Amino acid sequence: MNVQCRREGLCLIVSITGELDHHTCESARHIIDDEYNQQGALHIIFDFHKIDFMDSSGIGLIMGRYKKASLLGGQVILTHISPQLDRIFSLSGLYKILKKAPDIPSALGLL
Amino acid sequence: MNRQNYMKVEFTSRSENEAFARVAVSAFITQLDPTLEELEDVKTAVSEAVTNAIIHGYENEDGVIYVACTLNGQTASITVEDHGKGIPDVKLAMEPLYTSKPELERSGMGFTMMQTFMDSLDVQTTFGKGTTVTMTKTFQSSPADL
Numbered sequence: 604m605n606v607q608c609r610r611e612g613l614c615l616i617v618s619i620t621g622e623l624d625h626h627t628c629e630s631a632r633h634i635i636d637d638e639y640n641q642q643g644a645l646h647i648i649f650d651f652h653k654i655d656f657m658d659s660s661g662i663g664l665i666m667g668r669y670k671k672a673s674l675l676g677g678q679v680i681l682t683h684i685s686p687q688l689d690r691i692f693s694l695s696g697l698y699k700i701l702k703k704a705p706d707i708p709s710a711l712g713l714l
Numbered sequence: 715m716n717r718q719n720y721m722k723v724e725f726t727s728r729s730e731n732e733a734f735a736r737v738a739v740s741a742f743i744t745q746l747d748p749t750l751e752e753l754e755d756v757k758t759a760v761s762e763a764v765t766n767a768i769i770h771g772y773e774n775e776d777g778v779i780y781v782a783c784t785l786n787g788q789t790a791s792i793t794v795e796d797h798g799k800g801i802p803d804v805k806l807a808m809e810p811l812y813t814s815k816p817e818l819e820r821s822g823m824g825f826t827m828m829q830t831f832m833d834s835l836d837v838q839t840t841f842g843k844g845t846t847v848t849m850t851k852t853f854q855s856s857p858a859d860l
Binding site for chain 1: 729730732733736751754757758761762765768769810811818819820821822823824826827830
Protein backbone atom coordinates (compact mmCIF):
# COMPACT_ATOMS: atom_id res chain seq x y z
CA MET A 604 0.00 0.00 0.00
CA ASN A 605 1.26 3.43 -0.92
CA VAL A 606 -0.34 6.85 -0.38
CA GLN A 607 0.50 9.88 -2.55
CA CYS A 608 -0.86 13.29 -1.56
CA ARG A 609 -0.79 16.54 -3.50
CA ARG A 610 -2.42 19.89 -2.99
CA GLU A 611 -4.58 21.50 -5.62
CA GLY A 612 -6.24 24.74 -4.55
CA LEU A 613 -8.00 24.05 -1.28
CA CYS A 614 -7.99 20.29 -1.94
CA LEU A 615 -5.75 17.50 -0.79
CA ILE A 616 -5.80 14.87 -3.51
CA VAL A 617 -5.09 11.45 -2.00
CA SER A 618 -4.13 8.61 -4.34
CA ILE A 619 -3.96 5.17 -2.77
CA THR A 620 -2.14 2.31 -4.49
CA GLY A 621 -2.45 -1.36 -3.48
CA GLU A 622 -4.54 -2.93 -0.74
CA LEU A 623 -6.40 -1.05 1.99
CA ASP A 624 -7.23 -3.28 4.96
CA HIS A 625 -7.02 -3.00 8.75
CA HIS A 626 -3.24 -3.42 8.61
CA THR A 627 -2.48 -0.83 5.94
CA CYS A 628 -5.16 1.64 7.12
CA GLU A 629 -3.05 2.52 10.16
CA SER A 630 -0.24 4.05 8.13
CA ALA A 631 -2.60 5.47 5.48
CA ARG A 632 -4.44 7.35 8.24
CA HIS A 633 -1.24 8.90 9.59
CA ILE A 634 0.03 9.92 6.15
CA ILE A 635 -3.28 11.52 5.11
CA ASP A 636 -3.80 13.34 8.43
CA ASP A 637 -0.22 14.67 8.45
CA GLU A 638 -0.50 15.91 4.86
CA TYR A 639 -3.96 17.41 5.48
CA ASN A 640 -2.67 19.37 8.48
CA GLN A 641 0.71 20.35 7.02
CA GLN A 642 -0.62 21.43 3.65
CA GLY A 643 -3.49 23.36 5.22
CA ALA A 644 -6.07 21.80 2.90
CA LEU A 645 -9.81 22.06 3.41
CA HIS A 646 -11.32 19.40 1.12
CA ILE A 647 -10.14 15.85 0.43
CA ILE A 648 -10.49 14.10 -2.93
CA PHE A 649 -9.74 10.36 -2.86
CA ASP A 650 -8.40 8.82 -6.07
CA PHE A 651 -9.01 5.04 -6.06
CA HIS A 652 -7.70 4.50 -9.59
CA LYS A 653 -4.85 2.26 -8.41
CA ILE A 654 -6.46 0.47 -5.48
CA ASP A 655 -6.53 -3.33 -5.68
CA PHE A 656 -8.52 -4.22 -2.58
CA MET A 657 -10.54 -2.57 0.17
CA ASP A 658 -12.61 -3.95 3.04
CA SER A 659 -14.67 -2.21 5.73
CA SER A 660 -11.49 -0.84 7.31
CA GLY A 661 -11.30 1.50 4.32
CA ILE A 662 -14.84 2.70 5.05
CA GLY A 663 -13.72 3.56 8.59
CA LEU A 664 -10.73 5.44 7.16
CA ILE A 665 -12.90 7.48 4.76
CA MET A 666 -15.50 8.21 7.47
CA GLY A 667 -12.77 9.38 9.85
CA ARG A 668 -11.33 11.77 7.26
CA TYR A 669 -14.86 13.02 6.47
CA LYS A 670 -15.41 13.82 10.15
CA LYS A 671 -12.14 15.78 10.29
CA ALA A 672 -12.79 17.73 7.10
CA SER A 673 -16.42 18.51 7.89
CA LEU A 674 -15.42 20.01 11.25
CA LEU A 675 -13.57 22.65 9.22
CA GLY A 676 -16.35 22.97 6.67
CA GLY A 677 -14.55 20.84 4.06
CA GLN A 678 -15.94 18.16 1.77
CA VAL A 679 -14.73 14.69 0.84
CA ILE A 680 -15.22 13.40 -2.71
CA LEU A 681 -14.55 9.85 -3.95
CA THR A 682 -13.26 9.30 -7.49
CA HIS A 683 -12.29 6.43 -9.83
CA ILE A 684 -14.62 3.99 -8.10
CA SER A 685 -14.49 0.41 -9.41
CA PRO A 686 -17.69 -1.72 -9.45
CA GLN A 687 -16.43 -3.65 -6.39
CA LEU A 688 -15.72 -0.44 -4.45
CA ASP A 689 -19.09 0.92 -5.54
CA ARG A 690 -20.83 -2.09 -3.94
CA ILE A 691 -18.94 -1.60 -0.66
CA PHE A 692 -19.63 2.14 -0.59
CA SER A 693 -23.32 1.71 -1.40
CA LEU A 694 -23.69 -1.02 1.23
CA SER A 695 -22.20 1.13 3.96
CA GLY A 696 -24.31 4.17 3.10
CA LEU A 697 -21.27 6.36 2.31
CA TYR A 698 -23.04 8.04 -0.60
CA LYS A 699 -25.63 9.47 1.78
CA ILE A 700 -23.00 11.87 3.09
CA LEU A 701 -20.22 11.86 0.46
CA LYS A 702 -20.20 12.76 -3.23
CA LYS A 703 -18.57 10.70 -5.94
CA ALA A 704 -17.12 11.76 -9.27
CA PRO A 705 -15.64 9.87 -12.22
CA ASP A 706 -12.27 11.65 -12.05
CA ILE A 707 -10.30 14.44 -10.32
CA PRO A 708 -11.28 17.31 -12.70
CA SER A 709 -14.98 16.58 -12.27
CA ALA A 710 -14.51 16.28 -8.49
CA LEU A 711 -12.82 19.70 -8.44
CA GLY A 712 -15.79 21.00 -10.43
CA LEU A 713 -18.15 19.89 -7.68
CA LEU A 714 -16.49 22.11 -5.08
CA MET B 715 -18.62 -37.57 -8.82
CA ASN B 716 -17.81 -34.81 -6.34
CA ARG B 717 -15.08 -35.34 -3.81
CA GLN B 718 -14.50 -32.80 -1.10
CA ASN B 719 -11.29 -30.85 -1.16
CA TYR B 720 -9.98 -29.32 2.04
CA MET B 721 -7.29 -26.96 3.28
CA LYS B 722 -6.47 -25.35 6.61
CA VAL B 723 -3.94 -22.71 7.56
CA GLU B 724 -3.10 -21.27 10.95
CA PHE B 725 -1.20 -18.09 11.72
CA THR B 726 -0.47 -15.55 14.43
CA SER B 727 -3.20 -12.96 14.97
CA ARG B 728 -1.23 -10.06 13.52
CA SER B 729 -2.65 -7.56 11.09
CA GLU B 730 0.21 -8.28 8.65
CA ASN B 731 -1.42 -11.70 8.11
CA GLU B 732 -4.79 -10.36 6.91
CA ALA B 733 -3.50 -10.18 3.34
CA PHE B 734 -1.99 -13.68 3.65
CA ALA B 735 -5.33 -15.14 4.83
CA ARG B 736 -7.40 -13.74 1.97
CA VAL B 737 -4.79 -14.65 -0.64
CA ALA B 738 -4.53 -18.22 0.73
CA VAL B 739 -8.30 -18.75 0.53
CA SER B 740 -8.68 -17.11 -2.87
CA ALA B 741 -5.79 -19.19 -4.27
CA PHE B 742 -7.49 -22.37 -3.03
CA ILE B 743 -10.92 -21.56 -4.48
CA THR B 744 -9.45 -20.57 -7.84
CA GLN B 745 -9.90 -24.23 -8.85
CA LEU B 746 -13.68 -23.60 -8.89
CA ASP B 747 -13.07 -21.03 -11.62
CA PRO B 748 -14.86 -18.16 -9.85
CA THR B 749 -15.54 -14.87 -11.61
CA LEU B 750 -13.40 -11.90 -10.63
CA GLU B 751 -16.37 -10.48 -8.71
CA GLU B 752 -16.93 -13.74 -6.79
CA LEU B 753 -13.24 -13.86 -5.91
CA GLU B 754 -13.35 -10.26 -4.63
CA ASP B 755 -16.42 -11.12 -2.54
CA VAL B 756 -14.62 -14.02 -0.85
CA LYS B 757 -11.46 -11.97 -0.25
CA THR B 758 -13.51 -9.20 1.36
CA ALA B 759 -15.46 -11.61 3.58
CA VAL B 760 -12.31 -13.44 4.74
CA SER B 761 -10.58 -10.13 5.41
CA GLU B 762 -13.51 -8.99 7.58
CA ALA B 763 -13.62 -12.22 9.60
CA VAL B 764 -9.84 -12.32 10.18
CA THR B 765 -9.77 -8.62 11.12
CA ASN B 766 -12.54 -9.25 13.68
CA ALA B 767 -10.53 -12.11 15.19
CA ILE B 768 -7.45 -9.88 15.50
CA ILE B 769 -9.12 -6.74 16.85
CA HIS B 770 -11.98 -8.17 18.88
CA GLY B 771 -11.14 -11.85 19.48
CA TYR B 772 -7.55 -11.34 20.61
CA GLU B 773 -7.70 -7.56 21.13
CA ASN B 774 -4.35 -7.19 19.34
CA GLU B 775 -2.58 -9.70 21.62
CA ASP B 776 -0.84 -12.63 19.92
CA GLY B 777 -3.09 -15.66 19.47
CA VAL B 778 -3.68 -18.21 16.73
CA ILE B 779 -6.25 -17.86 13.95
CA TYR B 780 -7.37 -20.95 12.02
CA VAL B 781 -8.75 -20.52 8.52
CA ALA B 782 -10.15 -23.59 6.77
CA CYS B 783 -11.88 -24.05 3.44
CA THR B 784 -13.82 -27.05 2.14
CA LEU B 785 -14.85 -27.29 -1.50
CA ASN B 786 -17.82 -29.47 -2.31
CA GLY B 787 -18.98 -29.26 -5.91
CA GLN B 788 -19.26 -25.56 -6.71
CA THR B 789 -19.67 -24.57 -3.05
CA ALA B 790 -16.93 -23.30 -0.77
CA SER B 791 -17.36 -23.40 2.98
CA ILE B 792 -14.90 -21.19 4.86
CA THR B 793 -14.35 -21.11 8.61
CA VAL B 794 -12.40 -18.51 10.55
CA GLU B 795 -11.77 -19.59 14.13
CA ASP B 796 -10.14 -17.87 17.08
CA HIS B 797 -9.70 -18.86 20.71
CA GLY B 798 -10.02 -15.31 21.95
CA LYS B 799 -12.51 -13.58 24.20
CA GLY B 800 -15.71 -14.32 22.28
CA ILE B 801 -18.58 -11.97 21.47
CA PRO B 802 -20.83 -11.03 24.42
CA ASP B 803 -23.84 -10.11 22.24
CA VAL B 804 -23.76 -11.55 18.70
CA LYS B 805 -27.06 -9.99 17.66
CA LEU B 806 -25.80 -6.53 18.57
CA ALA B 807 -22.39 -7.17 16.98
CA MET B 808 -24.06 -8.11 13.69
CA GLU B 809 -26.11 -4.92 13.45
CA PRO B 810 -24.90 -2.68 10.61
CA LEU B 811 -22.77 0.24 11.84
CA TYR B 812 -22.46 -1.17 15.36
CA THR B 813 -18.88 -1.18 16.63
CA SER B 814 -17.58 -1.90 20.09
CA LYS B 815 -14.43 0.07 19.22
CA PRO B 816 -15.46 3.43 17.74
CA GLU B 817 -12.15 4.94 18.91
CA LEU B 818 -10.37 2.78 16.31
CA GLU B 819 -12.41 4.29 13.44
CA ARG B 820 -14.06 0.95 12.75
CA SER B 821 -17.05 1.26 10.45
CA GLY B 822 -19.14 -1.48 12.09
CA MET B 823 -19.78 -3.01 8.67
CA GLY B 824 -17.74 -6.21 8.98
CA PHE B 825 -20.57 -8.71 9.53
CA THR B 826 -22.79 -6.89 7.02
CA MET B 827 -20.04 -7.30 4.40
CA MET B 828 -19.76 -11.03 5.16
CA GLN B 829 -23.55 -11.45 4.96
CA THR B 830 -23.81 -9.53 1.71
CA PHE B 831 -20.88 -11.05 -0.15
CA MET B 832 -21.40 -14.66 0.92
CA ASP B 833 -24.51 -16.88 0.59
CA SER B 834 -24.65 -17.82 4.26
CA LEU B 835 -23.04 -16.71 7.51
CA ASP B 836 -23.06 -18.50 10.86
CA VAL B 837 -21.39 -17.21 14.02
CA GLN B 838 -20.73 -19.53 16.96
CA THR B 839 -19.21 -17.85 19.98
CA THR B 840 -18.60 -18.63 23.63
CA PHE B 841 -17.69 -15.74 25.86
CA GLY B 842 -14.15 -16.26 27.11
CA LYS B 843 -13.49 -19.19 24.73
CA GLY B 844 -13.56 -17.84 21.20
CA THR B 845 -15.50 -17.45 18.00
CA THR B 846 -15.98 -19.51 14.85
CA VAL B 847 -17.41 -17.84 11.76
CA THR B 848 -18.62 -20.14 8.97
CA MET B 849 -19.44 -18.73 5.55
CA THR B 850 -20.49 -20.50 2.37
CA LYS B 851 -20.68 -19.41 -1.22
CA THR B 852 -21.72 -21.27 -4.36
CA PHE B 853 -19.95 -20.22 -7.54
CA GLN B 854 -21.94 -19.80 -10.72
CA SER B 855 -19.23 -20.77 -13.15
CA SER B 856 -18.32 -24.41 -13.80
CA PRO B 857 -14.81 -25.76 -13.81
CA ALA B 858 -13.69 -26.78 -17.28
CA ASP B 859 -12.86 -30.33 -16.13
CA LEU B 860 -16.28 -31.23 -14.67
